[in-house]
Amino acid sequence: MNNFTRILLIVLFCFSCKNVSNENKSIEPDTYWGENPWPEIRTKRINQLLPKALKNSDVDCWMVVCRENNNDPIADHIGGENAGGTAAFLFYNDADGFHSKVFSPSGEATALDDLDIHDEVISVERGTSAVKMAVNFILEKDFKSIAINSSDSNSMADGLSYTQRQYIEELMGENADRLVSSTEVVYEWLSIKLPEEVEILRKAAQLTADWQIEAYKEVIPGKSTDADIAKFLKQKMIEYGVTDGWAPDQNPNVNSGADRGHSHATKKVIMPGDVIQIDFGIKVYDRWVSDIQRFAYALKEDETEAPEDIMHYWESGKAGNRAALGAMKPGVKGVDVDRAQRILMEKAGSEYVMWSTGHPVGYVAHDVGPNLGGSQASHVRPASEKIIKEGMTFAFDGFHAWKLKDGGTKTISVEEMAVVKKDKAEYLIEPQEDLVLIKSN
Known part of the structure; x- marks a missing residue:
């Protein structure tokens, strides 16, 4: 075998290996799909669709409680997927329009605020209950109908644990009868x-x-x-x-x-x-x-x-x-x-x-x-x-x-x-x- 033939065979072998490698190489998702648009879409869904969902459900305010390891199924739709300590997310309509307010543990509040999803993120110091602060705000606003995530028909609206619900009812006191299921809110929001x-x-x-x-x-x-x-x-x-x-x-x-x-x-x-x-x-x-x-x-x-x-x-x-x-x-x-x-x-x-x-x-x-x-x-x-x-x-x-x-x-x-x-x-x-x-x- 002369040198020219040997070189030609080496080139052909390398070319063949390259083709096999390319055939087996996976397409990079980021290249094909582009950057994940969910963060922008999520914010738009909150600001454009959620106000209508609250109105259609005849609800003044919706409270979602998020926490680490056993989180609410709706958490990543509202920006609560990274919750560590217990956080309370409030969504409500009033005379001034639609608002989203979060009472977040201080360890996560800065990062959540940086995402620019919500109107206001209030940092809650250690030893203070974010849920209690949220309920105090609800009572101060005198909301008549407050949706919470307890549902017998929609799993996406059933994220509130039994003990969490007990705690909220205790904080609401004589106003606990204002609590309603978020079934309709979640339905109206996610279905569109x-x-x-x-x-x-x-x-x-x-x-x-x-x-x-x-x-x-x-x-x-x-x-x-x-x-x-x-x-x-x-x-x-x-x-x-x-x-x-x-x-x-x-x-x-x-x-x-x-x-x-x-x-x-x-x-x-x-x-x-x-x-x-x-x-x-x-x-x-x-x-x-x-x-x-x-x-x-x-x-x-x-x-x-x-x-x-x-x-x-x-x-x-x-x-x-x-x-x-x-x-x-x-x-x-x-x-x-x-x-x-x-x-x-x-x-x-x-x-x-x-x-x-x-x-x-x-x-x-x-x-x-x-x-x-x-x-x-x-x-x-x-x-x-x-x-x-x-x-x-x-x-x-x-x-x-x-x-x-x-x-x-x-x-x-x-x-x-x-x-x-x-x-x-x-x-x-x-x-x-x-x-x-x-x-x-």
């Missing part, structure tokens, strides 16, 4: 998303859908398993620096067999003739969550398109999803959206589906807001009676279920995401129009 948040959800939804289509391109019927698809999607999450939209063991839920409900992807081999479901969500900026489903059909050897019955199921589910979107507008109830597609399900001959048509999505997969269900239930749960408002975001399905030859049930649930506008709802991204077809090799 700012336009900036909707755009983040839009970007997350697009990635979620695109990756599912990419995953289907990797499927080899008779060889690939549901778990293989899940592994592919997990790898995409790593590359883009995002995390799971819900419990990691069940995200994504990939199912090419009979319905399994909320479950994990198994090692079932995908066979020709299978309808494949991917239910997948990602969390971006460790804050906003997507929830999208995409469906495919594995063609049999003699097929160039899905058979007539499968196409009927697909088109029926898609029609239900479109009907739900059409019914989703400000002023209607969640149960009305569910009813719009249930009518079509019955006409199309669908089996009964236990799931609600949809749910709010945003900070978690099943977020705070109206539930889109209940029209076929013996009783309508309270969240389904809630009114849909502009700025709410939903993930919702169009259903069609049928019996399989083995006695099991298979459901197509065409799940998309939408935002409610002034007079209608709009998809966040282009919905799935055609069933993905996977050729058999």
Whole structure:
């Protein structure tokens, strides 16, 4: 081997190593996503949305108590995530407008004030109770209705411990009857998303859908398993620096067999003739969550398109999803959206589906807001009676279920995401129009 050949081989080897390294290198989240916008969005949400939430809930003041290790679930929405000693956050409307005031232990007060989230941060010296100072202020202002975080229906409004509540009631004395649950305040506040948040959800939804289509391109019927698809999607999450939209063991839920409900992807081999479901969500900026489903059909050897019955199921589910979107507008109830597609399900001959048509999505997969269900239930749960408002975001399905030859049930649930506008709802991204077809090799 002459010197020229030896040098050429070394160059080719180095180039090959560089390519392998680049292929395996994860995309830096900060480069792809940019700086986390949550601090600015959080401040804007407090100043623009919270005053309306207080007013709509007929509450004069909202008090949130934050502390280390066992913090309130709403803490990071108000800037209390770094609380050490007990701190009391007050939000209230008065004749001069909206205000946010914090009574914070001296050890954290300076840093909290530097964040410039609140109108005023009052430093509380050691040995002095921040909660007592907050209650004294409440009594001085003579607020008639004070919301505290005790709720039997909304976990995000149920952060106050039993002993904390006892202490507040003791401090309030004969005025303790002015304390009310913050259920409605938290509902009114968290259910609405700012336009900036909707755009983040839009970007997350697009990635979620695109990756599912990419995953289907990797499927080899008779060889690939549901778990293989899940592994592919997990790898995409790593590359883009995002995390799971819900419990990691069940995200994504990939199912090419009979319905399994909320479950994990198994090692079932995908066979020709299978309808494949991917239910997948990602969390971006460790804050906003997507929830999208995409469906495919594995063609049999003699097929160039899905058979007539499968196409009927697909088109029926898609029609239900479109009907739900059409019914989703400000002023209607969640149960009305569910009813719009249930009518079509019955006409199309669908089996009964236990799931609600949809749910709010945003900070978690099943977020705070109206539930889109209940029209076929013996009783309508309270969240389904809630009114849909502009700025709410939903993930919702169009259903069609049928019996399989083995006695099991298979459901197509065409799940998309939408935002409610002034007079209608709009998809966040282009919905799935055609069933993905996977050729058999």
